[in-house]
Amino acid sequence: MKEKGRTDRADLDAVLASGFVCHLGVVVDGTPVVVPTVYGATADTLYVHGSVAARSLTSAPEQAVCVTVTHVDGIVLARSLFEHSINYRSAMIYGVPRRVTDPEETLAGLRLIAEQAQPGQWDYARRPSRKELAATTLLALSLQEASVKVRTGPPDDGDSPDAALGLWAGVVPVSLVRGTPVPDPALAPDIPLPRHLG
Amino acid sequence: MKEKGRTDRADLDAVLASGFVCHLGVVVDGTPVVVPTVYGATADTLYVHGSVAARSLTSAPEQAVCVTVTHVDGIVLARSLFEHSINYRSAMIYGVPRRVTDPEETLAGLRLIAEQAQPGQWDYARRPSRKELAATTLLALSLQEASVKVRTGPPDDGDSPDAALGLWAGVVPVSLVRGTPVPDPALAPDIPLPRHLG
Numbered sequence: 116m117k118e119k120g121r122t123d124r125a126d127l128d129a130v131l132a133s134g135f136v137c138h139l140g141v142v143v144d145g146t147p148v149v150v151p152t153v154y155g156a157t158a159d160t161l162y163v164h165g166s167v168a169a170r171s172l173t174s175a176p177e178q179a180v181c182v183t184v185t186h187v188d189g190i191v192l193a194r195s196l197f198e199h200s201i202n203y204r205s206a207m208i209y210g211v212p213r214r215v216t217d218p219e220e221t222l223a224g225l226r227l228i229a230e231q232a233q234p235g236q237w238d239y240a241r242r243p244s245r246k247e248l249a250a251t252t253l254l255a256l257s258l259q260e261a262s263v264k265v266r267t268g269p270p271d272d273g274d275s276p277d278a279a280l281g282l283w284a285g286v287v288p289v290s291l292v293r294g295t296p297v298p299d300p301a302l303a304p305d306i307p308l309p310r311h312l313g
Numbered sequence: 314m315k316e317k318g319r320t321d322r323a324d325l326d327a328v329l330a331s332g333f334v335c336h337l338g339v340v341v342d343g344t345p346v347v348v349p350t351v352y353g354a355t356a357d358t359l360y361v362h363g364s365v366a367a368r369s370l371t372s373a374p375e376q377a378v379c380v381t382v383t384h385v386d387g388i389v390l391a392r393s394l395f396e397h398s399i400n401y402r403s404a405m406i407y408g409v410p411r412r413v414t415d416p417e418e419t420l421a422g423l424r425l426i427a428e429q430a431q432p433g434q435w436d437y438a439r440r441p442s443r444k445e446l447a448a449t450t451l452l453a454l455s456l457q458e459a460s461v462k463v464r465t466g467p468p469d470d471g472d473s474p475d476a477a478l479g480l481w482a483g484v485v486p487v488s489l490v491r492g493t494p495v496p497d498p499a500l501a502p503d504i505p506l507p508r509h510l511g
Contacts, residue, residue, distance in 0.1 A: 136385050136399065138336040140345035147338035147345045149381040151403050183347040187334050187489070190430050192510070195439040197449070199427060201334065205349050229397060232388050233485065241393040241475055251395070273499025277439055283504050287431065288492035291385070298483040301471025306481050312390070 118266035126263045130206040131156045133186050135232040139163055140181040155227025161208055162224035165254040182208045182256060189286040193270035194277035200266060202286060208261045212254040224253045235311025319461040328404040328461055329354045331384050333430040337361055338379040353425025359406055360422035363452040380406045380454060387484040391468030392475035398464060400484060406459045410452040422451045433509025
């Protein structure tokens with residue numbers, strides 16, 4: 116088995132450092148609801164944008180959530196379909212989130228979220244006004260209760276009887292790739308692409 | 314607003330046709346658990362691999378789940394950080410899943426899942442044995458209760474007062490890209506890459 120749980124804090128940090136979209140699970144009227152949203156993190160706190168969760172938390176505070184960050188790294192093609200798998204890195208963070216209300220912390224959380232998706236953008240774009248901060252729903256979740264699962268490497272049936280079948284086996288790598296920035300059609304033609312996006 | 318809910322069945326089909334990883338949300342002891350897994354679909358049924366969900370469903374059958382499929386298409390860089398966003402396509406499917414026990418349906422569901430991740434692989438690799446089918450946990454979920462949300466296009470503040478700030482705005486495209494297949498190190502050197510992977 117090349118799939119395993121990881122317990123090192125470094126593994127959690129590595130998963131959180133990649134990517135910028137997570138899936139936030141909340142329970143609404145007894146039913147799970149899983150929504151994609153953006154995140155950022157300090158050493159001990161995960162910040163997520165969370166309108167659905169916030170609505171749910173308003174009606175039921177002290178409610179646990181689960182935030183899952185998943186990176187898909189490859190499609191594992193084994194000799195047998197049973198051993199087919201996915202190479203991935205995934206972190207699950209559990210806990211009762213806190214709704215951030217302090218404007219300073221909201222600002223800090225938004226900065227983490229913005230920089231996670233596009234480094235350099237916080238210092239470039241217009242920062243949130245007091246009114247915008249008040250309209251922002253941010254949840255903070257401790258990173259204390261987290262688990263990481265990772266699968267890497269080739270298929271598991273290379274030394275099984277199926278190896279004698281003479282079938283090709285290996286991994287199709289998959290990665291999230293950023294393309295060339297596309298200007299807003301409404302952009303004045305004399306506005307240059309800033310250096311941090313070049 | 315360029316973000317909106319879609320109600321066309323074609324929109325749901327299009328989101329499900331892209332990608333092969335979903336996030337499955339279940340409630341375990343009152344707490345949401347969100348795990349990544351693989352999926353496939355017919356016209357009316359979603360099939361997901363679901364060991365965690367299956368464990369949970371064994372203790373609490375008739376329990377609702379939420380399956381979310383999300384594709385990230387771009388990072389929307391607006392003039393203001395408040396208007397920063399993500400271009401994405403996301404489908405949420407709700408319902409009480411059925412655990413698939415019939416070997417024929419399990420086989421059909423596994424075929425859909427395998428072909429979703431790598432077309433051509435079902436006809437190439439060794440099919441599941443009776444024993445492997447019995448060891449496979451597959452959940453079936455009706456596609457009847459589903460919602461789709463999509464955001465596309467440039468930032469929303471091109472005609473706002475912020476346009477006068479002279480800041481660059483636009484979208485950094487993001488996409489999941491497949492690389493060149495990497496052979497299993499255990500593979501005999503005379504086994505060629507099959508045509509469907511070439």
